[in-house]
Amino acid sequence: MKKHICIGVSGGIAAYKACDLVSQLSKKDYEIKVLMTKHATEFVAPLTFETLSHNHCYCDLFNPNIEDPIEHVELAKWADCFVIVPASANVIAKVVHGIADDFLTTTFLACHTKKMICPAMNVHMYENEVTQQNLKKAKELGYIVLEPDTGLLACNDVGKGKLPSVDAIVKAIDHLFIEDNTLKGKNVLITAGPTQEAIDPVRFISNHSSGKQGYAIAKAAKDMGANVTIISGPTQCEEINGVSIVSVKSAVEMFEAVKEHLEHSNYIIMAAAVADYRPEQISEQKIKKNDESMVIHMIKNPDILAYAGQHKKENQVICGFAMETENLEENAYKKLVSKNCDMLIANNLFTKGAGFKTDTNVVTLFKNNERIHLPKMTKEELGVKILKTLKEIEEGRKTC
Numbered sequence: 477m478k479k480h481i482c483i484g485v486s487g488g489i490a491a492y493k494a495c496d497l498v499s500q501l502s503k504k505d506y507e508i509k510v511l512m513t514k515h516a517t518e519f520v521a522p523l524t525f526e527t528l529s530h531n532h533c534y535c536d537l538f539n540p541n542i543e544d545p546i547e548h549v550e551l552a553k554w555a556d557c558f559v560i561v562p563a564s565a566n567v568i569a570k571v572v573h574g575i576a577d578d579f580l581t582t583t584f585l586a587c588h589t590k591k592m593i594c595p596a597m598n599v600h601m602y603e604n605e606v607t608q609q610n611l612k613k614a615k616e617l618g619y620i621v622l623e624p625d626t627g628l629l630a631c632n633d634v635g636k637g638k639l640p641s642v643d644a645i646v647k648a649i650d651h652l653f654i655e656d657n658t659l660k661g662k663n664v665l666i667t668a669g670p671t672q673e674a675i676d677p678v679r680f681i682s683n684h685s686s687g688k689q690g691y692a693i694a695k696a697a698k699d700m701g702a703n704v705t706i707i708s709g710p711t712q713c714e715e716i717n718g719v720s721i722v723s724v725k726s727a728v729e730m731f732e733a734v735k736e737h738l739e740h741s742n743y744i745i746m747a748a749a750v751a752d753y754r755p756e757q758i759s760e761q762k763i764k765k766n767d768e769s770m771v772i773h774m775i776k777n778p779d780i781l782a783y784a785g786q787h788k789k790e791n792q793v794i795c796g797f798a799m800e801t802e803n804l805e806e807n808a809y810k811k812l813v814s815k816n817c818d819m820l821i822a823n824n825l826f827t828k829g830a831g832f833k834t835d836t837n838v839v840t841l842f843k844n845n846e847r848i849h850l851p852k853m854t855k856e857e858l859g860v861k862i863l864k865t866l867k868e869i870e871e872g873r874k875t876c
């Protein structure tokens with residue numbers, strides 16, 4: 477059966493590209509109905525969409541000629557997905573705040589299906605803090621936000637805000653209907669971010685970990701159908717819809733949370749940068765400055781990865797992470813074996829494109845006697861690679 481798609485067109489210069497999109501989608505296995513804002517009709521005539529979609533184009537909520545006065549509710553039920561393309565700054569602001577003052581926004585609010593928005597606007601409108609907050613809210617609400625491209629914009633500014641190519645939008649819509657069940661039924665436990673080891677009520681010892689790699693693996697695992705839990709140190713990473721997050725601060729807290737979740741986990745991925753040591757004493761009051769130098773006595777933190785390795789069950793596979801500044805291979809092998817891991821991901825802090833705050837990573841993957849140098853890729857692509865490799869290891873075990 478054909479999938480039903482509502483395409484919402486708002487008042488941006490890229491509205492003309494929505495015509496090609498509707499034309500291409502209609503030729504595939506989709507039935508398309510187009511909803512336009514009043515301002516969008518200044519850019520493209522509804523007749524164009526009616527011709528391309530072979531369906532009525534909805535513009536007016538209070539149209540006396542329309543057969544069913546609550547057509548917007550019917551349309552919301554009919555849709556298998558709702559895509560706003562282009563999404564103006566104005567329409568994004570409305571749909572993330574529940575404003576429903578025209579046909580498009582009212583139907584969007586009434587609709588409880590997959591939703592995607594494709595922002596397209598001037599770079600300064602896009603980068604405006606308000607728009608960025610609205611896009612963050614859109615993601616929190618579970619809408620898929622298709623990142624705009626960077627390039628020469630219609631207003632002659634150069635920057636981010638360009639509607640992605642029609643091919644890219646078609647691909648993203650196709651993707652909405654592909655259910656990836658690779659990890660269905662699997663419980664994936666991921667540690668992410670740094671730990672903070674308190675010295676006194678206002679100071680702590682930590683590291684530069686951003687948590688981006690752990691969260692990217694979590695996103696990939698969720699998209700592959702897994703039940704995902706992140707045990708997260710303090711990070712700026714956005715929550716991922718459908719992923720449980722347990723927030724912790726210190727290594728000891730992370731250890732306790734891991735112990736609690738370990739037993740029921742199948743894939744255990746330890747991407748957090750856990751402090752090896754913590755101050756032996758935490759001062760109850762802020763430590764006052766004096767003329768003397770100061771020594772903080774540090775004691776060892778629990779080794780969370782080693783604990784998981786020691787307690788590994790038959791139905792569990794474990795992946796550790798190592799960040800090194802020297803002797804990467806030697807140290808990575810040692811860690812793989814001594815911690816009883818199935819796989820170890822190692823990167824060198826000094827490699828360009830690798831490391832803490834980047835969106836990309838360059839790593840070497842170690843398993844058994846194999847060592848695979850991976851090219852630079854996004855942290856999410858690496859997440860997919862890690863999860864697929866863990867699945868291969870798990871399936872290889874079963875056939876042994």
Ligand SMILES: Cc1cc2nc3c(=O)[nH]c(=O)nc-3n(C[C@H](O)[C@H](O)[C@H](O)COP(=O)(O)O)c2cc1C
Pocket residue numbers: 485486487488489490513514515516563564565566567596597598601
């Ligand atoms: C020529 C022209 C081009 C515009 N292009 C865009 C655009 O690309 N993106 C955008 O967010 N707003 C753009 N605007 C501003 C919107 O049309 C305006 O904010 C309008 O209120 C949006 O209404 P709607 O969201 O109800 O469609 C443009 C305005 C004009 C006059």
